[in-house]
Amino acid sequence: MLPEENNIPEPDVESVNPVPAVARELKILVVDDEVTNRMVLNAMLKRDGFTVLMAENGKEAIEVFEKEELDLVLMDVMMPVMDGYEATRIIKSSIGNRFVPIFFLTAMTDEKALAKCIESGGDDFLTKPFSRTILRSKIDALLRVKTVYTKLQEQHDELVYHQKHIEHEHEIAERIFSKIIRTDALNVSNIKFLLSPVALFNGDILLVAPKPKGGQHIMLGDFTGHGLSAAIGAMPVAEIFYSMTEKGYSIQDIASEINTKLNKTLPTGLFCAACIVDVDTKHNKFTVWNGGVPSAILYSEDKRIKNVFKSTHLPFGVVSSREFKNDVQIVEAEKGDRIYLYSDGLIEATDSQGVMYGEDRLDLCFANNTDANNMFDELTSSQNEFRGDQLQEDDTTIIEVLFDAEESGKDKDSKETSDIKAPCKWDVSFELGPEILRGMDPLPAILHVLLEIQGLYSHRGRLYTILAELYSNALEHGVLGMDSKLKMSPEGFAEYYEIREQRLTDLNEGFIRINLHHEPADDGGKLTIEYQDSGKGFDVNSYHAETDNNIFSGRGIALVKSLCTEFNYNESGNGIQVVYLWES
């Protein structure tokens, strides 16, 4: 049928809600078996700036639809070969996520036939004869719906992309965590533990490392944040923990080092609550550093809570190394003692009513225990019963460590390499020429070499003092030939350092030789430090005579003397030998 109101064209001033400028590029398919209808619609839509394609029946419509990116279809109902209903059903079922509005134009007025337009997947209909203005408005409305739909779809796709991205990162985080937490180290006969994937994801870490001379270090950590951000923090923590334990450092040193590292690297707000335990099977004691983790519980064979190690420190990464405190709690250990560490997930677990597990239930669980051997199982089953169906949120981490001198120490045999760093006899020499003396400070590197000796770490402050005082002595009075008498007055003091600076800049010959010689002793060693410089030396005998008057000897040398057991200049006064005895 022919539209009645086809005495067009008229200027298109009526379009109230014009589709944006891009409308010109929009593509509309006109499906009608009557050539006149197609012509009229074609003329009208073209004039409005649309690109128009045409089909004579449903089958053709489907073919065009498959080839072209259409924005809208104007569909007749009654057509030969395939009618509009059937074509619409097929198009809509194959369209996937896209939205292409199908708009029925029909001569039928029967309500059922019109309802069928929508049923078969059409988005709107208009009966012929129709007003051109109404048709145009409806087309605009449908195109607007399409725009909104497309935008939503794009946003949806973007969300799906990000979702996948996050899932991928979670997987990475999980993989990093599972590598960090060497579960093989946790599979030791004296340890029982519970560590769920959710807990891992939430930033819980559980580290166990055998000490080189028997015993273990245990650490339970809980990072703020979860996933990748926690995994990033966990990496240096695990590395420091494993490597320092292997080298024989104490948990105090390990705690300080971890704090320094995290404080330097983690952004404010990200930190790690942790508890480190030294299971010392040699001296039968537990040493505990707790910063931000719920109290560790020491439980005896005869079912007494012997001690609770409360959190006495700030978590790792919160304060600078200057403010960090590494003092520990030490308690005697007996065979059969068990120590329990757990994350706050244990206490904060909630049941289906949102009630927390709480400390009272935990205390009760210990009080009701009948056999210390079953304590761990009772603790975990008490948790599971309490949670009921809430298991999916299980982010509890628990570890039980049984004190058994033989068991805890057993693993050292399988790790023979860790004894390499035990004190041994060695010599090392450095010769520092003008280039180094002019610009660099060689002391940290030299100190670092010394600290490779297991046990010397806690002596590092004193060692540094000795090395540094002897170094400036050799440099200033030896190589640079300065007279410390200059420093006696305030003006002289400034002048002294000006001259020092000048001579150092101009320095192009001279040297300082440093020899370090170490011999092990029962529980420590004897370190001999020798300095020799290229200076002229001085009259050692007259120097000795003068020391009592305290005019020549500076505070530095006095300090070195007080730290060393032996202190001797060589004959010519340009060399010095000191001996430092140490115990671990």
Added chain:
Amino acid sequence: MPLNTNVDGNGTINIDISGRFDFNLYQDFRDAYKQVDNPAAASYNINMSGADYMDSSALGMLLLLRERAGGDKANISITGCNSEIKKIFSISNFERLFNIS
């Protein structure tokens, strides 16, 4: 609204927190202190009387505020804590960093 901010006559920035103080409040909490012109000179009061739970990310947010408010010189009070929240502060030893009551 789980988080409300106002500035009183003495120039103290009051941040009221209710419900759960956790990561969901991160944006609001940041907005609350970011609007302060001279953060290090201001004093802050975090009113926790309406809060019933706090997690470690909240501790992190407090550290961020502390840093912004001048680190060791920051003047931040945390008031109205219930016993659970006090316990969390005490386990993490945050009394050393904030005035907690």
